[in-house]
Amino acid sequence: MNNQQIAEDIVIKFGENAHSFEEPWGLLTFTTNRQHIISLLEYLKQHETFRFNFLTDLTGIHLPDNQGAEFGVIYHLHSLENNVRIRIKVFLSKDDIHIPTATTVWPTANWMERESYDFFGILFDAHPNLIRILNIEDMDYFPLRKEYALEDATREDKIDALFGR
Amino acid sequence: MEDILIPKNTSDALALNRPIIEDTEYTTLNLGPTHPATHGIFQNILKMDGEKIVSGEQTIGYIHRAFEKIAERRPFYQITTLTDRMNYCSSPINNMGWHMTVEKLLGVKVPKRAEYIRVIMMELARISDHIICNSILGVDTGAYSGFLYVFQEREKIYEIYEEMCGARLTTNMGRIGGMERDLSPTAIAKIKDLIYNSLPKAWAEFEKLFNRNRIFVDRIVNVGPITGERALEYGFTGPNLRAAGVDYDVRVMEPYSSYQDFEFDIPVGHNGDTYDRFMVRNQEIWESIKIIRQALENLPEGPFYANENHYYLPPKHDVYKNMEALIYHFKIVMGEIDAPAGEIYHAVEGGNGELGFYLVSDGGRAPYRLHFRRPSFIYYQAYPEMCKGVSISDAIVILSSLNVIAGELDA
Numbered sequence: 001m002n003n004q005q006i007a008e009d010i011v012i013k014f015g016e017n018a019h020s021f022e023e024p025w026g027l028l029t030f031t032t033n034r035q036h037i038i039s040l041l042e043y044l045k046q047h048e049t050f051r052f053n054f055l056t057d058l059t060g061i062h063l064p065d066n067q068g069a070e071f072g073v074i075y076h077l078h079s080l081e082n083n084v085r086i087r088i089k090v091f092l093s094k095d096d097i098h099i100p101t102a103t104t105v106w107p108t109a110n111w112m113e114r115e116s117y118d119f120f121g122i123l124f125d126a127h128p129n130l131i132r133i134l135n136i137e138d139m140d141y142f143p144l145r146k147e148y149a150l151e152d153a154t155r156e157d158k159i160d161a162l163f164g165r
Numbered sequence: 166m167e168d169i170l171i172p173k174n175t176s177d178a179l180a181l182n183r184p185i186i187e188d189t190e191y192t193t194l195n196l197g198p199t200h201p202a203t204h205g206i207f208q209n210i211l212k213m214d215g216e217k218i219v220s221g222e223q224t225i226g227y228i229h230r231a232f233e234k235i236a237e238r239r240p241f242y243q244i245t246t247l248t249d250r251m252n253y254c255s256s257p258i259n260n261m262g263w264h265m266t267v268e269k270l271l272g273v274k275v276p277k278r279a280e281y282i283r284v285i286m287m288e289l290a291r292i293s294d295h296i297i298c299n300s301i302l303g304v305d306t307g308a309y310s311g312f313l314y315v316f317q318e319r320e321k322i323y324e325i326y327e328e329m330c331g332a333r334l335t336t337n338m339g340r341i342g343g344m345e346r347d348l349s350p351t352a353i354a355k356i357k358d359l360i361y362n363s364l365p366k367a368w369a370e371f372e373k374l375f376n377r378n379r380i381f382v383d384r385i386v387n388v389g390p391i392t393g394e395r396a397l398e399y400g401f402t403g404p405n406l407r408a409a410g411v412d413y414d415v416r417v418m419e420p421y422s423s424y425q426d427f428e429f430d431i432p433v434g435h436n437g438d439t440y441d442r443f444m445v446r447n448q449e450i451w452e453s454i455k456i457i458r459q460a461l462e463n464l465p466e467g468p469f470y471a472n473e474n475h476y477y478l479p480p481k482h483d484v485y486k487n488m489e490a491l492i493y494h495f496k497i498v499m500g501e502i503d504a505p506a507g508e509i510y511h512a513v514e515g516g517n518g519e520l521g522f523y524l525v526s527d528g529g530r531a532p533y534r535l536h537f538r539r540p541s542f543i544y545y546q547a548y549p550e551m552c553k554g555v556s557i558s559d560a561i562v563i564l565s566s567l568n569v570i571a572g573e574l575d576a
Contacts (some may be wrong), residue, residue: 024508025269054397057510057521059536060458076510076523076538080411083418084218087510108400111546121231134575135225156212 001082003028006050019104020089029087034099037075037090041105044077044086052077052086058102060090060120062145063091070094071122075102092122101127119144172447183524191219194557198227202305202561209548209560216556218470225542228539229575236535240500242341242476244535249335251539252357252573254297255290255516256336256366257326262513266340266522270509273473277465278424279343285356285460286329287336287422287513288453292364294516295404295446295453298568301374302443305565315371315423318364321355328352342477343470360454368450377445382440389563390438394509399547402540403518405567408445409437415514426463428458441564446568486510500530515540517568541573 003023008020010030018040020031032040044052057076064070069091078085090099101124102109111123114133121142124130132139141148197208206227212219232247239247248259261283268275275283296319300312323333328351330338339345349358375381391401408412414431416424432448434441470477478497479490496502496504506528512521518540527533544567551558551567 027510029508055400056512056519057523057536057538059523061525061534074523076521080413080418085510087508104398106545107398108546111542117544132226134229136226143231148234150234 001049001084006084006086009050013043022139025089027085029089031089031091034090034092037088038100038102038105040088041075042103047155050079051081052079054078054080055086055102055106055108058109058116060116060118060122064146066091068093071097071120073099073116073122098123098125100125103127121145181455196557196560198224203564204301205569207564207571210309216553217554218557218560221552223545223548226575228571232537232576234290236532238531240530241504241532242400242497244532246335248297248336249337250572251537252294252516252520252541252570253334254570255294257286257290258513258515259520260336260338261287261422262511262515263522264339264341264519265513266509266511267504267525269511270504270507270524270526271476273342273471275343276468277423278467279471280466281460281467282348283422284424284427284471285457288456289322289325290484291516292453293319297448298566299443299446300371302562302565303381305561306381308375308381311371311374315367318339318367319357319557321363322361325352325355325359331552332529339371340470340477343468347469353461356457360457365392365454372399372447376444376560385439385443385562385566387436388439388555388559389566390436391515391551396437400543401518402544403515404449405517405544406444407431407444408434408441410435415512415519419512421513427459429456439562442566445506503528503530510537517541518544519568537576539573539576541569542576545569545574549551
């Protein structure tokens, strides 16, 4: 079982709903959409040869310049039997940051989704308890978004031109 | 005769034509945030029926320090200090994991000697992590002497850290591209003394004191069991998953830093209860000792850092005399060096599970996005399920045996 076989199988099953296949550092990565993400996760989990039975990680990313797909949700799955990892991405528009919850597939997605909500404001529909997890409850912004730039207090004197940029 | 007249359930009550006695009055109990028995800042709002826990609600984030946000502004080498503060019981593993992630992105090949030194330091860190977890489990069940006894060994490990990097707890050990200094003769002597003399003796005695101790075993057998399937659903990794019977270990599945060169076993439990977790960690200490012995015996000669001027700080005496070294020194320290663009997931076997680094680089000098897959954060959410129906004293023992580290939980 290699990345090629997995990719072919997914393309046969999901057609153009799974696209942008690539292999950065040997890790099969592809993109899908929010309508198909849960069925895709379930399919990969139940698949009799692939057996992607372990949700390693779920996190978000903010790409403000990516028009119409500003937010990403990134799933890392691991097939413990075959020792293969894959990465699945779903991109969402900033005007409609809704994605179905993966807690129905793995209970462990619960806190990971809460964390992504807490930091990026990604709304996981039908999540059992979508509230902030690490930040205080009455915080009114989502701190890991790129519009909240970290101040670099020590480098005010630094003029880009002097450093060739 | 009397107990027939007391209805046990609704249908009995109807049959006997007697009122149903509602004796389920729940109490709410705040366990934490700063309770001495929780070893860290965890709040659990427990719903109690008498002394039994009905359900629990967790609050976390008390020491959240926004590492992922801070990391977006820092050059790669400065992020090591953030990783120290995640699992502070085994910070060298975090440090090395981060270095290896960046090396993977940069395509740096680390010399064999550096990899072996890393393995030695990571296994020492694992030992000290497990020493803390298991001896504190003893303290939580009322056995204080074992803790005092083995903490001397942990102190010796910290002295080795000091010898290697100058710090004890937040180590910032190693550099991108290798180690910042070679194993000194003092360090080698200290490691040898630890793994050939003092630690095996102390740990054998600790095991003698606990493993078959009737009081201790009665207290932890069948407390907080979890099945292998359930543990996988909850994203357990590390000793807690292996105690449930799943032999998943990143060191074997995806060997990094030359782990494939070493001969060691993966201890596995059966029931996933507190006793199994305790025993798996005990056994892992022996395995770690085995790995360190092999690494020391076969320690390769050669450089202890990669010849990568762009990322590895040049020796200080060169900086004073050598033009090129001065330039690189300046560029590295000022964070002027760009990393290639890319997307990396790298995992290492941390003290309590798979510690993953998801790094997105846009080709700048700081990560575009950095996410830490913290094992404690992920498996701690199973805690209310594991302590359903147990008493408070058992809940404390379960929490202790899960080895949830507050710094890693909140990042």
